[in-house]
Amino acid sequence: MAILFxxxxxxxxxxxxxxxxxxxxxxxxxxxxxxxxxxxxPINFVAAxxxxxxxxxxxxxxGAPFVEADPAQPxxxxxxxxxxAELIAxxxxxxxxxxxITFSSxxxxxxxxxxxxxxxxxxxxxARRAAMAPTIPYYEFREVLSVRIADRxxxxxxxxxxxxRVGTLGGTIAYEILLNAEREFGVHPVSYDDDVHPYSDLxxxxxxxxxxxxxxxxxxxxxxxGFAIQPxxxxxxxxxxxxxxxxSALRDQINDxxxxxxxxxxxxxxxxxxxxxxxxxPRLYARLLSAQPVPAVTGFEAAPMxxxxxxxxxxxxxSLLQASVVTIVLSCLAMxxxxxxxISIATGRVYGNRVMRMLLTGYVEVxxxxxxxxxxxxxxxxxxxxxxxxxxxxALLGLGLNYAAYESEIYRGALQAVPVGQLEAxxxxxxxxxxxxxxxxxxxxLRFALAPMTNDFIALLKDSSLVxxxxxxxxxxxxxIFATNIGSxxxxxxLCAALYLAMSLPLATLARRLEQRWRFSTV
Amino acid sequence: MNRCMLRLQxxxxxxxxxxxxxxxxxxxxxxxxxxxxxxxxxxxxxMLRVIAGLEAFQSGIVQVEEITLNGANGxxxxxxxxxxxxxxxxxxxHHLFEHLSVLKNVWLAPVxxxxxxxxxxxxxxxxxxxxxxxxxxxxxxxxELSGGEAQRVAIARALAVDPPLLLLDEPxxxxxxxxxxxxxxxxCGLTREGRTLLVATHDEAFARDCASRVLxxxxxxxxxxxxxx
Numbered sequence: 001m002a003i004l005f006x007x008x009x010x011x012x013x014x015x016x017x018x019x020x021x022x023x024x025x026x027x028x029x030x031x032x033x034x035x036x037x038x039x040x041x042p043i044n045f046v047a048a049x050x051x052x053x054x055x056x057x058x059x060x061x062x063g064a065p066f067v068e069a070d071p072a073q074p075x076x077x078x079x080x081x082x083x084x085a086e087l088i089a090x091x092x093x094x095x096x097x098x099x100x101i102t103f104s105s106x107x108x109x110x111x112x113x114x115x116x117x118x119x120x121x122x123x124x125x126x127a128r129r130a131a132m133a134p135t136i137p138y139y140e141f142r143e144v145l146s147v148r149i150a151d152r153x154x155x156x157x158x159x160x161x162x163x164x165r166v167g168t169l170g171g172t173i174a175y176e177i178l179l180n181a182e183r184e185f186g187v188h189p190v191s192y193d194d195d196v197h198p199y200s201d202l203x204x205x206x207x208x209x210x211x212x213x214x215x216x217x218x219x220x221x222x223x224x225x226g227f228a229i230q231p232x233x234x235x236x237x238x239x240x241x242x243x244x245x246x247x248s249a250l251r252d253q254i255n256d257x258x259x260x261x262x263x264x265x266x267x268x269x270x271x272x273x274x275x276x277x278x279x280x281x282p283r284l285y286a287r288l289l290s291a292q293p294v295p296a297v298t299g300f301e302a303a304p305m306x307x308x309x310x311x312x313x314x315x316x317x318x319s320l321l322q323a324s325v326v327t328i329v330l331s332c333l334a335m336x337x338x339x340x341x342x343i344s345i346a347t348g349r350v351y352g353n354r355v356m357r358m359l360l361t362g363y364v365e366v367x368x369x370x371x372x373x374x375x376x377x378x379x380x381x382x383x384x385x386x387x388x389x390x391x392x393x394x395a396l397l398g399l400g401l402n403y404a405a406y407e408s409e410i411y412r413g414a415l416q417a418v419p420v421g422q423l424e425a426x427x428x429x430x431x432x433x434x435x436x437x438x439x440x441x442x443x444x445x446l447r448f449a450l451a452p453m454t455n456d457f458i459a460l461l462k463d464s465s466l467v468x469x470x471x472x473x474x475x476x477x478x479x480x481i482f483a484t485n486i487g488s489x490x491x492x493x494x495l496c497a498a499l500y501l502a503m504s505l506p507l508a509t510l511a512r513r514l515e516q517r518w519r520f521s522t523v
Numbered sequence: 524m525n526r527c528m529l530r531l532q533x534x535x536x537x538x539x540x541x542x543x544x545x546x547x548x549x550x551x552x553x554x555x556x557x558x559x560x561x562x563x564x565x566x567x568x569x570m571l572r573v574i575a576g577l578e579a580f581q582s583g584i585v586q587v588e589e590i591t592l593n594g595a596n597g598x599x600x601x602x603x604x605x606x607x608x609x610x611x612x613x614x615x616x617h618h619l620f621e622h623l624s625v626l627k628n629v630w631l632a633p634v635x636x637x638x639x640x641x642x643x644x645x646x647x648x649x650x651x652x653x654x655x656x657x658x659x660x661x662x663x664x665x666x667e668l669s670g671g672e673a674q675r676v677a678i679a680r681a682l683a684v685d686p687p688l689l690l691l692d693e694p695x696x697x698x699x700x701x702x703x704x705x706x707x708x709x710x711c712g713l714t715r716e717g718r719t720l721l722v723a724t725h726d727e728a729f730a731r732d733c734a735s736r737v738l739x740x741x742x743x744x745x746x747x748x749x750x751x752x
Contacts, residue, residue, distance in 0.1 A: 439635060
């Protein structure tokens with residue numbers, strides 16, 4: 001309940017209008033929720049012991065109309081998946097209990113037993129059919145292309161979008177379609193962590209189109225003007241409940257409940273209430289009730305069902321390597337910016353007058369005292385009306401400005417650690433204060449700062465994963481997609497760790513060597 | 524020509540409420556080697572630091588040739604700049620720049636403080652190092668030097684900017700008898716070249732052999748001024 005309460009407080013409409021950049025389906029909240037979920041894990045475990053409970057998992061973060069906090073009563077969940085979960089629980093004579101799981105981790109969480117079923121607009125895919133025990137589809141959706149109104153005639157299909165940026169949610173069928181279109185038509189896929197910002201970025205011109213479920217597109221179209229949904233669908237998919245393969249008996253029971261709800265109109269009532277009922281659903285239900293097969297996806301050849309470890313490595317390694325290049329280039333540039341700014345701030349704090357020292361101290365405290373994710377959101381989304389920074393530029397600036405605050409503290413400490421005798425010796429020789437700084441104090445301070453700087457660079461290398469919220473496609477994001485697609489974190493996690501180590505270990509070794517070379521006694 | 528190179532008049536310095544210098548007054552003439560003697564903690568090093576402009580004092584006057592440091596008015600930057608063209612100092616613990624080679628320690632100030640061409644400054648540094656017998660250590664780093672070598676490099680560094688007044692703090696403290704004798708000869712040679720030296724030391728033999736005068740210091744003031752034979 002505490003998790004839910006937190007989520008819901010943040011998602012009230014008033015708050016959302018004030019902080020749209022914070023309150024979207026973003027990793028910021030996701031991280032907080034994950035931490036809270038970990039904290040409350042023992043409670044879930046206790047719940048797992050209770051046979052009268054039906055534990056179902058979903059992601060309420062920007063999860064409308066699937067699972068979301070009720071704006072009128074924030075400690076309560078609403079959405080069509082909530083109602084379907086309640087329906088199933090009622091038919092099973094159990095009490096529904098919601099477990100908060102991030103959208104991209106639902107399969108893994110279900111597999112490890114955090115909940116019995118995942119219901120959060122989860123897509124039916126061949127890979128899921130092979131690895132999990134999904135229910136029968138309960139809703140048919142269409143992957144639709146949204147474009148700016150002015151481009152409605154120009155960009156009708158993916159083939160019209162050669163060289164253009166098309167956004168979607170990472171790790172979804174739509175993302176797979178875009179990867180395919182990249183190879184086929186030269187489209188540039190842009191992966192988002194949420195389903196809100198693709199549309200706002202489309203309207204302000206950061207991207208040229210969005211490919212997502214019609215459910216999401218139509219819902220955004222009701223709240224945001226400036227884009228149009230193309231009538232022709234790119235592919236057809238389905239929402240299913242996801243259970244672990246070992247729970248096939250429960251899955252069969254749930255399938256019976258869903259079929260009954262299709263027959264007696266319960267599902268129709270739920271979907272009508274949420275304004276997502278359309279002519280596709282009766283056709284889907286007719287096929288299901290007459291035991292006709294329903295393919296997971298139509299209009300697109302989805303990823304092969306189950307990949308062997310070796311095939312998975314071969315398939316994803318090139319994109320992981322490509323993402324590693326983004327990570328290392330971004331980290332190096334951001335660190336260079338942080339060093340330049342950090343030195344300037346530290347020098348100002350050591351040599352500057354009182355006003356300058358106060359201003360610089362204020363900068364350091366603000367940057368250190370607020371989350372880096374918040375700073376990234378402000379730079380990319382918050383000030384988009386004033387300055388429309390490109391994603392990579394915002395990421396570089398965000399990381400650089402944040403780390404400059406930490407670097408400046410290292411350099412300030414290092415400058416103050418230089419023995420006074422060295423400075424006096426320089427001054428007595430007639431060197432000006434600026435020469436003392438550049439020829440003696442600075443180089444000596446660098447030796448004190450080297451070890452913590454290396455530490456910070458390695459930390460920055462890892463923190464660069466945060467910029468995926470700005471659609472910068474770096475190593476962790478690519479790994480997440482890899483893991484979601486193959487339904488396991490083991491191989492992607494190992495590969496990702498190996499690549500991060502390959503980037504950070506040489507740096508640590510170089511720093512150790514420099515430290516040894518520069519080691520001396522200072523009196 | 525005025526014979527007086529350095530004059531201190533009633534210099535008083537309080538540090539954390541404690542009187543470190545209690546009205547110090549003395550003169551040092553050109554080409555003299557004057558020894559400041561007294562037990563540890565009586566204010567010898569502080570006197571050198573005050574003369575070098577490294578420490579502010581509350582009252583009195585320090586005069587180096589035409590440059591005057593006034594305790595009451597503090598030390599303006601321009602005065603300090605002029606002072607440092609006149610005064611060099613060799614610290615007890617040398618304070619060689621630890622990240623620079625011996626050679627660069629010596630040529631750094633001539634280039635960056637006096638505007639000398641680097642090639643010329645390097646040649647001059649090598650001559651100085653050779654004169655002090657440490658030219659073979661030109662490319663060593665300070666932490667690789669012995670105490671005696673570091674002492675001589677510190678002197679070379681101070682001499683590189685050619686100050687007419689050289690202050691030395693306990694120059695013989697870390698030297699054995701042979702090295703002490705060498706240093707004595709070196710410093711006597713410097714006075715013969717016309718340089719003025721003020722040396723804070725405990726070393727009676729050094730004072731007896733080298734100094735033209737010995738100033739005895741007690742509780743922050745000079746209480747005795749003895750001309751040596």
